[in-house]
Amino acid sequence: MGYKIYPVDLLEKFCLEAFTKIGFSQEESQTITDVLLLSDKYGIESHGMQRLVRYHKGIEKGLIKIDAKPEVVFETPISAVIDAHAAMGQLVGKQAMELAIEKAKKSGVGMVSVRNSNHYGIAGYYAKMACDQGLIGFSATNSEAIMVPTYGRLAMIGSNPIAMAAPAKPYPFFFDASTTVVTRGKLEIYNKMGKPLPEGWALNKDGKDSTDAPDVLKNIVAKNGGGIMPLGGSSEISGSHKGYGYGMICEFFCSILSQGLTSNYVNQGGQSGTCHSFVAINPNCFGNPDDIEKHFSKFLQELRDSPKAEGQPRIYTHGEKEVAAVADRLAHGVPVNENTVKEMIEFAKFVGIDYKEYFGDFVAENSNMFSGNY
Amino acid sequence: MGYKIYPVDLLEKFCLEAFTKIGFSQEESQTITDVLLLSDKYGIESHGMQRLVRYHKGIEKGLIKIDAKPEVVFETPISAVIDAHAAMGQLVGKQAMELAIEKAKKSGVGMVSVRNSNHYGIAGYYAKMACDQGLIGFSATNSEAIMVPTYGRLAMIGSNPIAMAAPAKPYPFFFDASTTVVTRGKLEIYNKMGKPLPEGWALNKDGKDSTDAPDVLKNIVAKNGGGIMPLGGSSEISGSHKGYGYGMICEFFCSILSQGLTSNYVNQGGQSGTCHSFVAINPNCFGNPDDIEKHFSKFLQELRDSPKAEGQPRIYTHGEKEVAAVADRLAHGVPVNENTVKEMIEFAKFVGIDYKEYFGDFVAENSNMFSGNY
Numbered sequence: 001m002g003y004k005i006y007p008v009d010l011l012e013k014f015c016l017e018a019f020t021k022i023g024f025s026q027e028e029s030q031t032i033t034d035v036l037l038l039s040d041k042y043g044i045e046s047h048g049m050q051r052l053v054r055y056h057k058g059i060e061k062g063l064i065k066i067d068a069k070p071e072v073v074f075e076t077p078i079s080a081v082i083d084a085h086a087a088m089g090q091l092v093g094k095q096a097m098e099l100a101i102e103k104a105k106k107s108g109v110g111m112v113s114v115r116n117s118n119h120y121g122i123a124g125y126y127a128k129m130a131c132d133q134g135l136i137g138f139s140a141t142n143s144e145a146i147m148v149p150t151y152g153r154l155a156m157i158g159s160n161p162i163a164m165a166a167p168a169k170p171y172p173f174f175f176d177a178s179t180t181v182v183t184r185g186k187l188e189i190y191n192k193m194g195k196p197l198p199e200g201w202a203l204n205k206d207g208k209d210s211t212d213a214p215d216v217l218k219n220i221v222a223k224n225g226g227g228i229m230p231l232g233g234s235s236e237i238s239g240s241h242k243g244y245g246y247g248m249i250c251e252f253f254c255s256i257l258s259q260g261l262t263s264n265y266v267n268q269g270g271q272s273g274t275c276h277s278f279v280a281i282n283p284n285c286f287g288n289p290d291d292i293e294k295h296f297s298k299f300l301q302e303l304r305d306s307p308k309a310e311g312q313p314r315i316y317t318h319g320e321k322e323v324a325a326v327a328d329r330l331a332h333g334v335p336v337n338e339n340t341v342k343e344m345i346e347f348a349k350f351v352g353i354d355y356k357e358y359f360g361d362f363v364a365e366n367s368n369m370f371s372g373n374y
Numbered sequence: 375m376g377y378k379i380y381p382v383d384l385l386e387k388f389c390l391e392a393f394t395k396i397g398f399s400q401e402e403s404q405t406i407t408d409v410l411l412l413s414d415k416y417g418i419e420s421h422g423m424q425r426l427v428r429y430h431k432g433i434e435k436g437l438i439k440i441d442a443k444p445e446v447v448f449e450t451p452i453s454a455v456i457d458a459h460a461a462m463g464q465l466v467g468k469q470a471m472e473l474a475i476e477k478a479k480k481s482g483v484g485m486v487s488v489r490n491s492n493h494y495g496i497a498g499y500y501a502k503m504a505c506d507q508g509l510i511g512f513s514a515t516n517s518e519a520i521m522v523p524t525y526g527r528l529a530m531i532g533s534n535p536i537a538m539a540a541p542a543k544p545y546p547f548f549f550d551a552s553t554t555v556v557t558r559g560k561l562e563i564y565n566k567m568g569k570p571l572p573e574g575w576a577l578n579k580d581g582k583d584s585t586d587a588p589d590v591l592k593n594i595v596a597k598n599g600g601g602i603m604p605l606g607g608s609s610e611i612s613g614s615h616k617g618y619g620y621g622m623i624c625e626f627f628c629s630i631l632s633q634g635l636t637s638n639y640v641n642q643g644g645q646s647g648t649c650h651s652f653v654a655i656n657p658n659c660f661g662n663p664d665d666i667e668k669h670f671s672k673f674l675q676e677l678r679d680s681p682k683a684e685g686q687p688r689i690y691t692h693g694e695k696e697v698a699a700v701a702d703r704l705a706h707g708v709p710v711n712e713n714t715v716k717e718m719i720e721f722a723k724f725v726g727i728d729y730k731e732y733f734g735d736f737v738a739e740n741s742n743m744f745s746g747n748y
Contacts, residue, residue: 262676309577
């Protein structure tokens with residue numbers, strides 16, 4: 001595998017030009033770019049530039065409607081359901097969380113479920129939006145089925161991440177994780193690197209453990225069976241039914257409450273139909289927000305200060321690695337897999353921008369060409 | 375190990391007599407008994423009769439105040455904080471969920487956090503209360519620290535279960551799981567059986583994997599280090615940080631929002647200080663509740679009908695096993711570990727009731743006497 005390092009600014013300029021060129025407004029392009037870049041800045045490679053190919057293909061195939069106007073189809077003072085009408089996920093995502101935040105500020109809580117959307121990037125971006133305004137933020141999304149339920153052999157549930165962010169010092173609590181052991185993006189990265197998967201991640205088409213990334217990904221695309229295990233693995237002894245349960249909680253808030261497509265129907269028949277959930281809670285529902293933040297910060301510090309396992313230098317609290325990653329990426333640039341750069345060049349050609357301005361005469365140092373459409 | 379089978383009615387009568395004898399009213403005793411028996415009826419052995427010894431010891435040591443009057447110390451139309459004043463967990467738990475349900479019926483959502491309480495039984499009991507009234511129910515509780523954070527060696531977080539229940543046909547969705555791989559109750563059962571723990575469950579005092587139940591439990595009690603792994607094990611490769619994250623979400627809703635004791639302070643210095651969370655959401659915040667229930671029931675059926683892994687006869691949805699367990703326990707009685715029966719007899723002696731009326735001249739068939747105070 002080979003990686004190239006690019007400055008954050010350059011990637012931002014590239015995304016902005018690509019998304020405006022394809023038909024999004026300046027403001028819309030900025031939103032989409034912000035979500036993607038936050039992922040790369042946070043060190044979540046699987047959901048940053050690595051995801052561009054999906055948006056490229058989604059727009060090309062008509063799954064993503066550039067000029068869609070998301071519509072509030074049900075509303076109460078503390079909740080809403082939005083039909084995205086196949087809009088770009090990041091755009092309806094931001095709009096939905098803004099609505100949840102507005103309701104939380106006025107009524108204490110805001111819960112917004114969205115149906116008929118597309119891939120929206122990292123769930124944590126939206127949770128962070130609420131946190132940046134002093135609220136407790138949650139977001140979750142379903143996705144094309146990839147999680148095999150405990151004792152099954154067909155993927156029926158998405159990677160179904162749940163994210164939460166809450167104010168704390170010296171940095172906010174920020175948790176963003178799929179309810180599978182890993183995301184499909186991680187499998188794609190192993191596939192691009194040509195490396196076998198760690199054990200305990202994936203299942204083959206018969207529902208048996210597999211470390212063969214290309215085979216697992218191929219079977220997922222072809223709906224042959226197999227996929228990724230729920231957090232907790234494939235057996236109840238290790239808690240498989242728990243990861244499966246968290247995946248269901250995500251599914252409930254996204255596709256059930258919005259009456260949209262459940263993961264097993266997402267990305268089929270020429271539509272995406274992805275569903276999301278956004279919740280903002282005002283801490284003033286429970287007391288003085290400053291006192292609550294202080295109490296939380298104390299506990300987070302106690303966790304970081306607690307005794308380490310033999311051979312482990314530190315204990316992290318959620319959000320700490322992201323803070324370090326942002327500082328690193330801003331100072332030293334973002335490492336981008338060469339195969340991802342190739343996809344970005346394809347995207348540039350598709351929308352008609354001069355990729356050489358960004359990537360020069362790009363030549364991959366590694367010939368392990370990625371050729372799947374995952 | 376040996377198990378004795380007792381009819382549900384007999385166990386109910388025993389608990390009712392024991393709890394009224396110790397000073398609770400008839401109604402209070404019924405509530406406590408209902409929570410404990412639901413656990414045994416659901417097949418969750420770790421939180422039914424097996425837990426009686428804890429209440430016995432808690433009352434004996436003064437951690438549980440029989441005549442405590444829980445107090446609402448903060449309230450909004452959609453939320454409240456209750457100080458339990460060291461009340462029995464089941465009693466303040468039921469009161470708090472009733473308040474959340476009342477708010478959800480009136481305002482769409484009710485969120486109640488409780489501090490300064492005691493062990494409250496299974497979280498699912500309270501989630502089910504909301505579900506029984508057509509609402510979406512959540513409950514969570516912190517506990518004495520037992521989860522070792524990723525890369526740590528000291529337990530800092532409780533088993534921190536999160537439960538959710540939501541209406542569906544032919545039976546409701548019911549999810550109730552600790553955010554650790556397993557609960558302390560499971561370790562206690564292995565300890566009572568004299569069996570080694572499965573790998574991937576527990577850590578010794580240095581933060582290394584251990585299958586030695588007595589050693590792990592002893593170290594937990596003595597705060598020597600070690601404990602149970604988060605769901606996802608002890609490494610980030612298998613998702614340890616995710617289980618740790620869910621444990622933190624539980625902690626946030628319980629001890630942070632109520633400004634009570636975090637798990638690392640629970641059950642120390644002559645007080646319990648356990649904190650809980652109760653959330654009820656009215657599905658009419660999102661549309662027609664019948665339509666939502668129908669949509670959910672369809673997906674649950676699709677999951678059960680989906681292809682099985684090689685060698686697996688069926689896929690369960692959450693709550694299905696519990697329905698089967700209730701039917702079985704009502705028809706055939708509840709299997710109770712002999713060591714648990716001994717504890718029940720101790721409890722009977724402590725409160726001064728005639729245990730022979732319930733258990734006759736009980737003689738354990740197995741001499742592996744349980745002697746810890748876990």
